[in-house]
Amino acid sequence: MCALHSVSVTNERAEGEARPEPPDWLAGYPEVMTSAEVARVLRFSEPVVRRMAARGEIKGQRFGRDWRFLRRDIRALMEGPPPEDEPPGNQPPGDAESTE
Secondary structure, eight states, X not given: OOOOOOOOOOOOOOTTOOOOOOOOTXXXXXXXXXHHHHHHHHTOOHHHHHXXXXXXXXXXXXXXXXXXXXXXXXXXXXXXXXXXXXXXXXXXXXXXXXXX
């Protein structure tokens, strides 16, 4: 019989110590990526990536039947919008602008 062990992991840093950088998932990819490369990174199929690009859900440029994507745009997509870009309906109470 196998016993389960609980593992406690702490992430303590000394005062002023910098937080380690997250891994760069796009390292090794070119600045201009194909739909196949984007599909590999996002773990989507190529047709899904192309449909999302056609709908404007992924920022890209179409060249004939092919799509090209900037690595920085894919990184931004993966990181999500900055907190200040939240829609107005998602603001905490009291933060709404007054209309007086």
